[in-house]
Protein backbone atom coordinates (compact mmCIF):
# COMPACT_ATOMS: atom_id res chain seq x y z
CA UNK A 124 0.00 0.00 0.00
CA UNK A 125 1.26 3.48 -0.86
CA UNK A 126 1.36 5.57 2.32
CA UNK A 127 2.89 8.80 1.07
CA UNK A 128 2.33 10.12 -2.43
CA UNK A 129 3.42 13.41 -3.96
CA UNK A 130 2.40 14.40 -7.47
CA UNK A 131 4.01 17.46 -9.00
CA UNK A 132 4.37 18.91 -5.51
CA UNK A 133 5.81 22.40 -5.72
CA UNK A 134 6.38 25.20 -3.21
CA UNK A 135 7.51 28.67 -4.15
CA UNK A 136 8.59 31.43 -1.81
CA UNK A 137 8.42 34.53 -4.04
CA UNK A 138 10.83 33.74 -6.90
CA UNK A 139 12.54 30.87 -5.06
CA UNK A 140 11.32 27.35 -5.87
CA UNK A 141 11.97 25.51 -2.60
CA UNK A 142 10.33 22.26 -3.77
CA UNK A 143 10.22 21.75 -7.51
CA UNK A 144 7.77 19.28 -9.03
CA UNK A 145 8.30 16.46 -6.54
CA UNK A 146 6.94 13.05 -7.53
CA UNK A 147 7.33 10.36 -4.93
CA UNK A 148 5.68 7.28 -3.46
CA UNK A 149 6.56 5.68 -0.14
CA UNK A 150 5.18 2.26 0.77
CA UNK A 151 3.67 1.28 4.10
CA UNK A 152 6.31 -0.02 6.50
CA UNK A 153 9.13 1.59 4.58
CA UNK A 154 11.82 3.80 6.02
CA UNK A 155 12.54 6.48 3.47
CA UNK A 156 15.48 8.85 3.79
CA UNK A 157 15.56 12.32 2.31
CA UNK A 158 19.10 13.63 2.00
CA UNK A 159 20.56 16.77 0.55
CA UNK A 160 22.63 19.80 1.41
CA UNK A 161 21.30 22.70 3.50
CA UNK A 162 18.64 24.61 1.62
CA UNK A 163 17.83 21.64 -0.65
CA UNK A 164 14.15 21.76 0.35
CA UNK A 165 13.92 18.87 2.82
CA UNK A 166 12.14 20.75 5.60
CA UNK A 167 9.76 22.40 3.15
CA UNK A 168 8.92 18.95 1.73
CA UNK A 169 8.13 17.70 5.25
CA UNK A 170 5.95 20.74 5.94
CA UNK A 171 4.02 20.15 2.74
CA UNK A 172 3.51 16.46 3.53
CA UNK A 173 2.38 17.21 7.09
CA UNK A 174 -0.15 19.88 6.03
CA UNK A 175 1.76 22.69 7.71
CA UNK A 176 2.26 24.44 4.38
CA UNK A 177 0.00 24.46 1.35
CA UNK A 178 1.66 23.70 -1.98
CA UNK A 179 1.89 26.34 -4.72
CA UNK A 180 1.16 23.60 -7.21
CA UNK A 181 0.65 19.85 -7.23
CA UNK A 182 -0.84 17.56 -4.60
CA UNK A 183 0.07 15.09 -1.92
CA UNK A 184 -1.63 12.36 0.08
CA UNK A 185 -0.60 10.71 3.30
CA UNK A 186 -2.51 7.60 4.28
CA UNK A 187 -4.95 8.42 1.49
CA UNK A 188 -5.69 11.79 3.06
CA UNK A 189 -5.25 14.85 0.89
CA UNK A 190 -2.81 17.23 2.56
CA UNK A 191 -4.93 20.31 1.82
CA UNK A 192 -8.53 19.09 1.71
CA UNK A 193 -8.25 16.61 4.59
CA UNK A 194 -5.57 18.28 6.66
CA UNK A 195 -7.29 17.81 10.01
CA UNK A 196 -7.87 14.05 9.76
CA UNK A 197 -4.42 13.60 8.23
CA UNK A 198 -2.82 15.11 11.33
CA UNK A 199 -4.40 12.44 13.53
CA UNK A 200 -2.56 9.60 11.77
CA UNK A 201 0.86 11.22 11.59
CA UNK A 202 3.60 12.47 13.83
CA UNK A 203 6.06 15.18 12.91
CA UNK A 204 9.23 15.73 14.81
CA UNK A 205 10.57 19.01 13.52
CA UNK A 206 14.18 20.17 13.62
CA UNK A 207 13.38 22.20 16.69
CA UNK A 208 10.98 19.92 18.46
CA UNK A 209 9.47 21.64 21.49
CA UNK A 210 10.40 19.99 24.74
CA UNK A 211 9.72 21.78 28.00
CA UNK A 212 13.08 21.92 29.70
CA UNK A 213 11.64 22.74 33.10
CA UNK A 214 9.33 19.72 32.99
CA UNK A 215 10.48 16.17 33.71
CA UNK A 216 10.61 13.42 31.10
CA UNK A 217 7.30 11.95 32.23
CA UNK A 218 5.68 15.39 32.44
CA UNK A 219 6.71 16.14 28.87
CA UNK A 220 5.20 12.88 27.65
CA UNK A 221 2.00 13.54 29.58
CA UNK A 222 1.86 17.03 28.14
CA UNK A 223 1.96 15.66 24.59
CA UNK A 224 -0.58 12.98 25.51
CA UNK A 225 -2.92 15.84 26.54
CA UNK A 226 -2.21 17.76 23.34
CA UNK A 227 -3.04 14.71 21.22
CA UNK A 228 -6.09 13.87 23.33
CA UNK A 229 -4.89 10.44 24.46
CA UNK A 230 -7.39 9.27 27.10
CA UNK A 231 -5.91 9.31 30.62
CA UNK A 232 -6.95 5.69 31.37
CA UNK A 233 -5.35 4.44 28.15
CA UNK A 234 -2.00 6.14 28.31
CA UNK A 235 -0.18 4.22 31.04
CA UNK A 236 0.65 1.21 28.87
CA UNK A 237 1.84 3.26 25.93
CA UNK A 238 3.91 5.55 28.15
CA UNK A 239 5.59 2.55 29.79
CA UNK A 240 6.26 1.03 26.39
CA UNK A 241 7.72 4.27 25.01
CA UNK A 242 9.88 4.83 28.10
CA UNK A 243 10.99 1.21 27.81
CA UNK A 244 12.10 1.15 24.24
CA UNK A 245 13.61 4.63 24.29
CA UNK A 246 15.68 3.64 27.33
CA UNK A 247 14.33 6.62 29.26
CA UNK A 248 12.64 4.68 32.06
CA UNK A 249 15.48 5.28 34.58
CA UNK A 250 15.36 9.00 33.78
CA UNK A 251 11.65 9.57 33.87
CA UNK A 252 11.78 12.05 36.75
CA UNK A 253 14.76 13.97 35.31
CA UNK A 254 14.14 17.46 33.97
CA UNK A 255 14.26 17.50 30.17
CA UNK A 256 16.70 20.41 30.36
CA UNK A 257 19.19 18.16 32.16
CA UNK A 258 19.18 15.40 29.52
CA UNK A 259 22.02 14.85 27.05
CA UNK A 260 21.43 15.77 23.40
CA UNK A 261 20.83 12.15 22.42
CA UNK A 262 18.36 11.59 25.25
CA UNK A 263 16.49 14.77 24.36
CA UNK A 264 16.01 13.45 20.83
CA UNK A 265 14.74 10.13 22.18
CA UNK A 266 12.32 12.01 24.41
CA UNK A 267 11.16 14.05 21.42
CA UNK A 268 10.56 10.80 19.57
CA UNK A 269 8.66 9.30 22.53
CA UNK A 270 6.47 12.43 22.71
CA UNK A 271 5.81 12.27 18.96
CA UNK A 272 4.72 8.64 19.23
CA UNK A 273 2.29 8.99 22.13
CA UNK A 274 -0.79 8.86 19.89
CA UNK A 275 0.50 5.78 17.97
CA UNK A 276 0.78 7.46 14.57
CA UNK A 277 0.90 5.42 11.38
CA UNK A 278 3.36 7.67 9.63
CA UNK A 279 6.30 9.32 11.27
CA UNK A 280 8.06 12.36 9.80
CA UNK A 281 11.45 13.11 11.29
CA UNK A 282 13.37 16.17 10.21
CA UNK A 283 17.09 15.64 10.87
CA UNK A 284 16.32 13.96 14.19
CA UNK A 285 19.91 13.12 15.04
CA UNK A 286 21.56 16.37 14.02
CA UNK A 287 24.42 17.11 16.43
CA UNK A 288 23.91 13.87 18.37
CA UNK A 289 26.92 11.65 19.21
CA UNK A 290 27.48 8.47 17.13
CA UNK A 291 26.46 6.03 19.88
CA UNK A 292 23.18 7.83 20.55
CA UNK A 293 22.55 8.06 16.82
CA UNK A 294 22.89 4.29 16.55
CA UNK A 295 20.51 3.81 19.51
CA UNK A 296 18.04 6.16 17.87
CA UNK A 297 18.11 4.11 14.68
CA UNK A 298 17.56 0.89 16.64
CA UNK A 299 14.38 2.48 17.98
CA UNK A 300 13.29 3.36 14.44
CA UNK A 301 13.82 -0.23 13.33
CA UNK A 302 11.68 -1.41 16.25
CA UNK A 303 8.92 0.91 15.06
CA UNK A 304 9.05 -0.58 11.57
CA UNK A 305 8.03 -3.93 13.06
CA UNK A 306 4.75 -2.25 13.96
CA UNK A 307 4.22 -1.25 10.33
CA UNK A 308 4.85 2.41 10.97
CA UNK A 309 6.06 4.22 7.85
CA UNK A 310 9.03 6.50 8.47
CA UNK A 311 10.01 9.50 6.38
CA UNK A 312 13.27 10.86 7.69
CA UNK A 313 15.61 13.59 6.53
CA UNK A 314 19.25 13.40 7.45
CA UNK A 315 22.55 14.96 6.59
CA UNK A 316 24.42 11.83 7.70
CA UNK A 317 25.05 9.45 4.84
CA UNK A 318 25.71 6.50 7.14
CA UNK A 319 22.11 6.97 8.27
CA UNK A 320 20.90 7.22 4.68
CA UNK A 321 22.52 3.80 4.15
CA UNK A 322 20.17 2.38 6.76
CA UNK A 323 17.05 3.44 4.86
CA UNK A 324 15.20 1.13 2.48
CA UNK A 325 15.25 3.85 -0.13
CA UNK A 326 16.76 7.29 -0.26
CA UNK A 327 15.97 10.40 -2.21
CA UNK A 328 18.67 12.92 -3.03
CA UNK A 329 17.34 16.44 -3.04
CA UNK A 330 19.23 19.41 -4.44
CA UNK A 331 17.90 22.92 -5.11
CA UNK A 332 14.32 21.75 -4.65
CA UNK A 333 14.62 18.84 -7.07
CA UNK A 334 14.66 15.15 -6.31
CA UNK A 335 17.66 14.19 -8.42
CA UNK A 336 17.71 10.48 -7.61
CA UNK A 337 15.53 8.11 -5.65
CA UNK A 338 16.24 4.42 -5.13
CA UNK A 339 17.77 1.88 -2.74
CA UNK A 340 21.27 2.78 -1.51
CA UNK A 341 22.73 -0.23 -3.36
CA UNK A 342 21.18 0.64 -6.70
CA UNK A 343 22.35 4.25 -6.44
CA UNK A 344 25.91 3.20 -5.58
CA UNK A 345 26.03 0.60 -8.35
CA UNK A 346 24.77 3.02 -10.95
CA UNK A 347 27.43 5.54 -10.01
CA UNK A 348 29.98 2.75 -9.74
CA UNK A 349 31.18 3.91 -6.30
CA UNK A 350 31.40 2.35 -2.86
CA UNK A 351 29.76 4.98 -0.70
CA UNK A 352 26.56 6.99 -0.91
CA UNK A 353 28.64 10.09 -0.26
CA UNK A 354 30.63 9.54 -3.46
CA UNK A 355 27.45 8.72 -5.34
CA UNK A 356 25.70 11.88 -4.20
CA UNK A 357 28.66 14.11 -4.99
CA UNK A 358 28.84 12.66 -8.48
CA UNK A 359 25.07 13.02 -9.06
CA UNK A 360 25.11 16.67 -7.95
CA UNK A 361 28.21 17.46 -10.07
CA UNK A 362 26.61 15.83 -13.07
CA UNK A 363 23.42 17.84 -12.54
CA UNK A 364 25.33 21.13 -12.16
CA UNK A 365 27.41 20.48 -15.28
CA UNK A 366 24.22 20.25 -17.31
CA UNK A 367 22.77 23.55 -16.09
CA UNK A 368 22.93 26.56 -18.40
CA UNK A 369 25.41 29.25 -17.31
Ligand SMILES: Nc1ncnc2c1ncn2[C@@H]1O[C@H](COP(=O)(O)OP(=O)(O)O)[C@@H](O)[C@H]1O
Pocket residue numbers: 136139141159160161162163164165166167168
Ligand atom coordinates in the same frame (compact mmCIF):
# COMPACT_ATOMS: atom_id res chain seq x y z
N1 LIG B 1 9.14 30.45 4.92
C1 LIG B 1 10.09 30.65 4.00
N2 LIG B 1 10.15 31.83 3.31
C2 LIG B 1 11.08 32.03 2.36
N3 LIG B 1 12.01 31.11 2.00
C3 LIG B 1 11.99 29.93 2.65
C4 LIG B 1 11.04 29.64 3.68
N4 LIG B 1 11.28 28.37 4.13
C5 LIG B 1 12.32 27.92 3.42
N5 LIG B 1 12.76 28.83 2.54
C6 LIG B 1 13.87 28.67 1.58
O1 LIG B 1 13.61 27.49 0.83
C7 LIG B 1 14.81 26.77 0.58
C8 LIG B 1 14.67 25.36 1.12
O2 LIG B 1 14.69 25.43 2.53
P1 LIG B 1 14.49 24.14 3.47
O3 LIG B 1 13.28 23.41 3.01
O4 LIG B 1 14.50 24.62 4.87
O5 LIG B 1 15.80 23.30 3.12
P2 LIG B 1 16.55 22.16 3.97
O6 LIG B 1 15.63 21.67 5.02
O7 LIG B 1 16.89 21.12 2.94
O8 LIG B 1 17.78 22.80 4.51
C9 LIG B 1 15.93 27.57 1.21
O9 LIG B 1 16.51 28.37 0.22
C10 LIG B 1 15.21 28.41 2.25
O10 LIG B 1 15.90 29.62 2.50
Ligand SMILES: [Mg+2]
Pocket residue numbers: 165166167206282
Ligand atom coordinates in the same frame (compact mmCIF):
# COMPACT_ATOMS: atom_id res chain seq x y z
MG1 LIG C 1 15.87 21.55 7.06
